[in-house]
Amino acid sequence: MKFLIIIYFITSFFFLSQSFKTKEQSIKDGYEIYQDFCLRCHMSEGEGSKGIPPLAKSDYLFNDIENSIHVVKNGMKGEIIVNNVKYNNVMESPGLDDEEVADVMNYILNSWGNSYDKLITYEEVLKIK
C-alpha cells in the first residue's frame, strides 16, 4: 500500500510539472534551445544576418502566431517580407519536439524588446501540423 501511495505521488507530480510549466520556466528552457538550434543564423540579439530575417521586432513573427509556430516546427522556404525587407531563402526544419517548439517560441516572443502576453503551450503546438 505504501508503495502504491509513493507511485501515486511521483506520477501526479510528473504530470503536474508537465502541464503547469510557468512562462518564466518555458522562456528559460527556450533560451537553451535557441542557443543550440537558432543562434547560428538568427544571431544572439535576434537581429538575423545576410539573407536571414530578424526575430527581434519582426512584424512577420507577430502577425500570425500560428504560422510562426508552423515555421519553427517545419521550417520554411520562398519569398517573405520581414520589416519591409524581402527574403527568398530556405530554413530547414530545426527538428524540435512540440514542447521544445513551445519553449523556443516563448523565448523569441519575449526577448530583445519583443513581448507577448500569452503563453504558447505544448497543446497549441501539437495542433499545428
Ligand code: HEC
Ligand atoms: C540555417 C539557418 C537557420 C536556422 C538554424 C534557423 N533559421 Fe529561422 N529562418 C532562416 C531563414 C533563411 C528564414 C527565412 C526563410 C525564407 O526566406 O523563406 C527563417 C525564418 C524564420 C522565421 C520567420 C521570419 C521572421 O523573421 O519572423 C522565424 C519565426 C524563424 N525563422 C525562427 C527560427 C527559430 C526559432 C529557429 C531555431 C529553432 C530558427 N529559426 C533556426 C534561417 C534559419
